[in-house]
Amino acid sequence: MHSIPLGVVAGLLSVAALTHAAKPPPSSANQQRIGAGRLIYQQYCASCHGAKGEGKPGWQQRDAQGELPPPPHGPEGHTWKHADGMLYRIIRDGWRDPFNKTKRQTMPAYGQTLAPGEIRAVITYLKTLWTPEQRRIQREESRRQPFPPEAQ
Numbered sequence: 001m002h003s004i005p006l007g008v009v010a011g012l013l014s015v016a017a018l019t020h021a022a023k024p025p026p027s028s029a030n031q032q033r034i035g036a037g038r039l040i041y042q043q044y045c046a047s048c049h050g051a052k053g054e055g056k057p058g059w060q061q062r063d064a065q066g067e068l069p070p071p072p073h074g075p076e077g078h079t080w081k082h083a084d085g086m087l088y089r090i091i092r093d094g095w096r097d098p099f100n101k102t103k104r105q106t107m108p109a110y111g112q113t114l115a116p117g118e119i120r121a122v123i124t125y126l127k128t129l130w131t132p133e134q135r136r137i138q139r140e141e142s143r144r145q146p147f148p149p150e151a152q
């Protein structure tokens with residue numbers, strides 16, 4: 001094995017540190033997404049899912065029309081059980097519970113209203129409503145089903 005002079009290693013490390021410093025840290029991109037996502041949520045989602053993502057009262061049971069009401073997005077709901085790719089699809093294409101008595105798309109499709117980056121931003125905001133453990137599990141799941149290329 002060749003030994004690398006220590007000076008070279010130190011030099012490489014400082015170059016790495018400089019390139020890293022030139023880019024904004026990843027957390028700042030995330031903070032921007034959260035801010036944008038919160039505004040999108042308030043404008044498009046809060047009327048059904050609640051100002052704080054609390055869902056409609058009685059969300060666990062079908063209503064008089066036989067439809068499941070908008071669920072909460074926080075720890076008590078199941079939003080966190082879906083990987084990024086699935087959440088993206090639900091918001092882009094809309095959704096209805098297959099056992100609803102109506103055929104109506106109760107969760108509207110936003111693919112014509114929101115750009116891919118905006119859908120990703122609103123999902124990034126929803127993640128702030130989860131517990132650290134839920135975020136960890138969802139991050140694992142999302143490795144198998146990540147955001148589609150248009151939202152990368």
Ligand code: HEC
Binds near residue numbers: 040049068070
């Ligand atoms: C007109 C009311 C309405 C609006 C507005 C609405 N939703 Fe929904 N959403 C629903 C309903 C109803 C469901 C549950 C559908 C079902 O399972 O039958 C749902 C389900 C979901 C789910 C799946 C949750 C889960 O636990 O599986 C996500 C994620 C979601 N909505 C996100 C959003 C986002 C983000 C917005 C805004 C861009 C939004 N919704 C706007 C009614 C709405």
